[in-house]
Amino acid sequence: MADWQSIETHPRSTLSELFENDPDRVSGFTMEQSGIYFDFSKTHLNDDLIRKFETLSCGLHVADKIKALFAGEAINISEGRAAEHSAERGRGNEQSVELAAMLRKRMESLVLAIESGALGTIKHIIHLGIGGSALGPELLLNSLAIGDEQYETVVISNIDGTALEPALERFEADKTLLVVASKSFTTSETLLNAQSVIDWMREQGETDPYGRIVALTAAPDKAVEWGVDESRILPFSETIGGRYSLWSSIGFSVALTLGLQSFEDLLAGAAEMDTHFATAPLDQNIPVIAAWSDQYYAQARQCQTRAVFAYDERLTLLPDYLQQLEMESNGKSVTSDGRALGRHSSAIVWGGVGTDAQHAVFQLLHQGTHIVPVEFLAVIEPGHSLGPDHHHGLLLNCFGQSAALMAGQKSDDPNRNYPGDRPSVTILLDTLDAKTLGALIAFYEHRTFVNAALLGINPFDQFGVELGKQMANALMSGESNEMDSSTEQLRKRAFPA
Numbered sequence: 001m002a003d004w005q006s007i008e009t010h011p012r013s014t015l016s017e018l019f020e021n022d023p024d025r026v027s028g029f030t031m032e033q034s035g036i037y038f039d040f041s042k043t044h045l046n047d048d049l050i051r052k053f054e055t056l057s058c059g060l061h062v063a064d065k066i067k068a069l070f071a072g073e074a075i076n077i078s079e080g081r082a083a084e085h086s087a088e089r090g091r092g093n094e095q096s097v098e099l100a101a102m103l104r105k106r107m108e109s110l111v112l113a114i115e116s117g118a119l120g121t122i123k124h125i126i127h128l129g130i131g132g133s134a135l136g137p138e139l140l141l142n143s144l145a146i147g148d149e150q151y152e153t154v155v156i157s158n159i160d161g162t163a164l165e166p167a168l169e170r171f172e173a174d175k176t177l178l179v180v181a182s183k184s185f186t187t188s189e190t191l192l193n194a195q196s197v198i199d200w201m202r203e204q205g206e207t208d209p210y211g212r213i214v215a216l217t218a219a220p221d222k223a224v225e226w227g228v229d230e231s232r233i234l235p236f237s238e239t240i241g242g243r244y245s246l247w248s249s250i251g252f253s254v255a256l257t258l259g260l261q262s263f264e265d266l267l268a269g270a271a272e273m274d275t276h277f278a279t280a281p282l283d284q285n286i287p288v289i290a291a292w293s294d295q296y297y298a299q300a301r302q303c304q305t306r307a308v309f310a311y312d313e314r315l316t317l318l319p320d321y322l323q324q325l326e327m328e329s330n331g332k333s334v335t336s337d338g339r340a341l342g343r344h345s346s347a348i349v350w351g352g353v354g355t356d357a358q359h360a361v362f363q364l365l366h367q368g369t370h371i372v373p374v375e376f377l378a379v380i381e382p383g384h385s386l387g388p389d390h391h392h393g394l395l396l397n398c399f400g401q402s403a404a405l406m407a408g409q410k411s412d413d414p415n416r417n418y419p420g421d422r423p424s425v426t427i428l429l430d431t432l433d434a435k436t437l438g439a440l441i442a443f444y445e446h447r448t449f450v451n452a453a454l455l456g457i458n459p460f461d462q463f464g465v466e467l468g469k470q471m472a473n474a475l476m477s478g479e480s481n482e483m484d485s486s487t488e489q490l491r492k493r494a495f496p497a
Helices: 002-008 015-021 047-059 062-071 085-089 094-115 132-144 161-170 188-203 220-226 242-247 249-258 260-279 286-300 318-330 362-367 388-407 434-455 463-477 485-494
Strands: 030-033 036-039 124-128 152-156 176-181 213-217 233-235 305-311 348-353 374-379 424-429
Touching: 002 047, 002 286, 015 388, 030 260, 030 286, 036 286, 036 434, 047 062, 047 286, 047 434, 062 260, 062 434, 085 094, 085 242, 085 260, 094 233, 094 249, 094 260, 124 132, 124 161, 124 188, 124 249, 132 152, 132 176, 132 242, 132 249, 132 318, 132 434, 152 161, 152 249, 161 188, 176 188, 176 249, 213 220, 213 249, 220 233, 233 249, 242 249, 242 260, 242 318, 249 260, 260 286, 260 434, 286 434, 305 318, 305 388, 318 348, 318 434, 362 388, 374 388, 388 424, 424 434, 463 485
Parallel strands: 124 152, 124 176, 176 213, 213 233, 305 348, 305 374, 374 424
Antiparallel strands: 030 036, 036 424
């Protein structure tokens, strides 16, 4: 396609040259929204590339695809349904928005009932899920909990018993609420963990463990069949994908632990980003600009990874969350109509926490042979009450690393030579609260959608996760006759007859 070729062959200037040639580069390539400052100036985007991406996006009908997303059209083509996570935030098909509001009222009523003692004294919450049913709630709890919450809440996803057992060892069964989060209510890992918690409750003398369960699902009939009373089932729409589901009843444990107001603030922040994404022109649209940067490095510079470093301990889980959001959404090899993609799809997302990562992986970022676009996240207001030196040092390390990646440093000693010209984006939050976190997560959702629109793929299915599950089920059932000899030997070694 000629528009892609024009981008891929665009003349290359260094970052230093871009700053030298444009005294106003910082103001031209920084944007603010919902208490978040986005600095794209240390990328290789320039005005000419922006115009080329705008032309490409118009040819690919990106603006129309954004409208279709918010209109609730069936843009998840392979599964024949809409992708309506934004309806949970108040924007979308009118009926879907009304349904989301009604279901949220149901969730709020259950939260208030539990707070009033309807299920007896609750001190502990075990939230079981996997994928989006766990990553979203755990990210929110890690980021926003301040330590004086009424309930001690743990999120367990791994089928490995060493993940669940510590909670069972310290919790009191008669004061524990079990929250089972599964869109289909057939997720084997989640249901096995749930059965283990039920067995533990019975062992501890709880006569009605099912009376202490709340189910979060898009398949309420299956939850009833499994044994949960309908009054403690919180449904959500089938049109909300698992990795986009924290805004729905999947966020119940967050609303209960952090309070309903925090959950409302989370939705409000996301709604602000929705409005920006839906209404801003493409060349002033923050998720769009971010996706253009992503595609420039993936297609023109052949960068296969993107690194995300949060210079805030509260955002430790953000790289994990983004791995699922981006790689499960856009890790595809065919377009939405089944044709071979013919170019790189999602970047491989990885990262960590500053300043720890500086002493682990930044050697490669500064002097390695791989060019890795880096994303720095930081928060102006500290999340602790220690002396200011802690936070000053944290932020200045963040800013210093981005400056060093760009500038580099020449040396006659090749071992001490820093080539520089390595791109980064910095995202700076005024504060880390429910509203700004909601806006930040919505930004990443929309960025992921634009990347998919530019590539022509469907970001809302995830068939790639199924085959490995099928193989595991075949091994568990003993129907493994067609397995390769290596897999058979592993099974026999682990489970000798």
